[in-house]
Amino acid sequence: MDTGTLNAVTWTIPNALCLIGSRSGEEWNGMTQSWVTQVSMEPVMIAIAVDRKAVTNRLIRGGGAFSVNLWDRTDTRIFRSFSKPATRDGSTLNGRPVREGITGVPIFDEAVAWLECRLVQTVEFVTHDLFLGEVVDAGFREGGRDVPVARMEDTRMKYGGVRRGGH
Amino acid sequence: MDTGTLNAVTWTIPNALCLIGSRSGEEWNGMTQSWVTQVSMEPVMIAIAVDRKAVTNRLIRGGGAFSVNLWDRTDTRIFRSFSKPATRDGSTLNGRPVREGITGVPIFDEAVAWLECRLVQTVEFVTHDLFLGEVVDAGFREGGRDVPVARMEDTRMKYGGVRRGGH
Numbered sequence: 001m002d003t004g005t006l007n008a009v010t011w012t013i014p015n016a017l018c019l020i021g022s023r024s025g026e027e028w029n030g031m032t033q034s035w036v037t038q039v040s041m042e043p044v045m046i047a048i049a050v051d052r053k054a055v056t057n058r059l060i061r062g063g064g065a066f067s068v069n070l071w072d073r074t075d076t077r078i079f080r081s082f083s084k085p086a087t088r089d090g091s092t093l094n095g096r097p098v099r100e101g102i103t104g105v106p107i108f109d110e111a112v113a114w115l116e117c118r119l120v121q122t123v124e125f126v127t128h129d130l131f132l133g134e135v136v137d138a139g140f141r142e143g144g145r146d147v148p149v150a151r152m153e154d155t156r157m158k159y160g161g162v163r164r165g166g167h
Numbered sequence: 168m169d170t171g172t173l174n175a176v177t178w179t180i181p182n183a184l185c186l187i188g189s190r191s192g193e194e195w196n197g198m199t200q201s202w203v204t205q206v207s208m209e210p211v212m213i214a215i216a217v218d219r220k221a222v223t224n225r226l227i228r229g230g231g232a233f234s235v236n237l238w239d240r241t242d243t244r245i246f247r248s249f250s251k252p253a254t255r256d257g258s259t260l261n262g263r264p265v266r267e268g269i270t271g272v273p274i275f276d277e278a279v280a281w282l283e284c285r286l287v288q289t290v291e292f293v294t295h296d297l298f299l300g301e302v303v304d305a306g307f308r309e310g311g312r313d314v315p316v317a318r319m320e321d322t323r324m325k326y327g328g329v330r331r332g333g334h
Contacts, residue, residue: 008312010302038328041331042293125210130206135177
């Protein structure tokens, strides 16, 4: 199994492209994310796997919650800006308006659809942690039900495969 | 949070539509699957969550391995037939040719791309188990690199949300 093939195969797995909201105390963040899926119906659980070096990893551990913000497929430029730690200014992250969910995590007002999750369990790997969150709230923005959401394939971004320099 | 909204939101999460290969002794199966994502780069780990009542759940637990078979987007009729336990006849499942991987699990010859995983860890929920598998082999079929793979949105199928009758 050569690394190039393994990378290419993992890149073919269809995934979302969305924003994860996280918060620990007064530190808030939004982060571009692709590894996300539901994993259980009872309870309704969502799994996301987050780089151990990411600010979001530390905030999810600290705050015990995260939000999954699915985004309009026609507005994918946002994902580049949220690939670095976001700048908070009041109730905005990188200038995008957010509100606080039940758990206190930021939820993006512009998200087409969103899920708020309370962290239930963490599975640790070398490069990433798998966060398993129970859904405590979910909804669409007005008119959001009819808006196709962003997918990794909508951009030239790739994420996955083996560990590289910065992974 | 009403159930109808929660179901609709979870259905918007982009996921693959693929086949899971599993085997315990002489019992083999192939099953339609949508909840699949990579979750770690070191080791390269794939997560799938499988209904606890499914034959595939028992076979993965028994055999300690599974394959993820990504499929040609233009051939989605196969997913209906693999929503029930598959019929094995020699080296075929529901008439589709399979071969044995390193771990012994069936891998579909027609899969555009495939990953073979050794089960490392299981996280149990009420309705589903989350199987975490380390990738031991992966590849494309000849010409497979250029073939778009199937996604849930390519069909009228939906999977997710809250527990229902048969979940």
